[in-house]
Amino acid sequence: AQKITQTQPGMFVQEKEAVTLDCTYDTSDQSYGLFWYKQPSSGEMIFLIYQGSYDEQNATEGRYSLNFQKARKSANLVISASQLGDSAMYFCASLSNFGNEKLTFGTGTRLTIIP
């Protein structure tokens, strides 16, 4: 079974600063995928970034980057130059069975950007 751990229930960050959201995972799969999603107060889930277990380079998407440390089983999300609109819940997720697309989610981190 897959397990995702997000140890930061809430974070407050000053606008324009960088922020790192922690995520560790536990899996016995050799091949897996890791995802980050953003959930604003409206409830929708927005895909941010994806990292495959065999990807040698850390994934980046605009202001988002994923600090993937395979040996430590961590997949931290880094948001550079934070903006007020970044305030939301952030979920880390892993692919349960490769090819079956079932996602296992962490409990999430509520990020609040302070002006």
Next chain:
Amino acid sequence: GAVVSQHPSRVICKSGTSVKIECRSLDFQATTMFWYRQFPKKSLMLMATSNEGSKATYEQGVEKDKFLINHASLTLSTLTVTSAHPEDSSFYICSASYRPNTEAFFGQGTRLTVV
């Protein structure tokens, strides 16, 4: 990115009635869709996997007779909450992927309130 539409976004119903929630992939075909439930300030819980043309696969602890899932076509899956009770009040969200092992696209979610 791919678009998944979920309807309705909010619904209030009386205890004992049934409610149907639709999940549509608008610009791609999804042989598999997923239904999640989110409790306040908690993570998403996978309820079931909806497979086009076959019976849904339910996660342990999810009542099949209460949460009826029908995947009638490659672009539509429905979740029916039967004989709803106040404890069924929650945020329900669906997701679909158009390719295996890639990001899942989520619907906007449905806030169900049973009174």
